[in-house]
Amino acid sequence: MFRTLAVVCLTVGLAGPALAQNQPAKDRPNNNAVNSSGQNNSNAPVAGRNSFTESQAKSRIEGAGYSNVTELKKDDNGVWRGKAKKGGSTTSVSLDFQGNVNPAK
Template identity: 65%
Template sequence: MKTRHLSVSLAAACIVLTMPAFAADNAQDFVDKAAVGGKFEVDSSQIALSKTQDQSVKDFAQMMIRDHGAANSKLETVAGEQKLKVPPALDAQHQGDLDKLKSAQAPIDPAYVDMQRKAHADAVKLFESYASSGDNAALKTFAQQTVGTLKTHQQMIEKIAAGQDAVTGATTPAVKTDNTPNAAALVPGANSFTEVQAKSRIEDAGYSNVSKLTKDDQGIWRGQASKAGENLDVGLDYQGNVVATGK
């Protein structure tokens, strides 16, 4: 996989990647989400640097640390000028995700990349909304200047994810007409995917009606799903591989 870099000039565009997928109610709400997202990106990427294997993932994490450090300072300055408060700590949801990364056994590449994919999708929605109808002129201009680069970041993480899937076979479910499994096997190991993330990953691989997910003693999420009219037993390992067999 090729290493990808973004210049420091993107710093101001990276203030938030981890946002709920809804519009900010007002200027303070936007600052809250942006500040929490920016801090989470720095903190989670610092963890990723020491617990990921793929060089492009490490490069992406380093970019997040560099760019978000500068961008968080920029946001603090703008918020101060607008008499708005910057939250000093993560909210419960983000702190929970950060704690999971801290406690997960390396490598955490799939979990970190999956987290960034979802975060970028939410961030683009948030910034597009505020850029269009924000209630604070300074922050609205900032959102307008930022959303284009957030989309560039989104494209970058999607390419990294696609490259991982090409290596692990995660986007090629092991379903054959004779209901025998693919040669690719699920790999035992400490799995940092949450149940929600596991379900989403399986759905991304083309399955629907994912249910009854439980993690076994090998760290593999196992459950049931359907595809092309078949009811299947499906599994997800810590590398992000999705394998299914006919029932």
């Protein structure tokens, strides 16, 4: 009796982890906290807590093809705003917490 009970417990104990395996992740839209340059997920800056430093914001904007980035300041919505040059003209630009770089409209 003891031996049968031990075999049953051992079998159940070994089968448990096999039944508890994680299912594969389901397909869903890509919504990264930080996007790669050129992969904006918004045409306008998205408000939210921004963890970019001023130096990181400047580098991110330059990585999007802008140069001579100046006057960077974080507004009340957590969006970095400043001026930058692209294509020979100076324009206002923004960088939101998701990494979206947009010219001002």
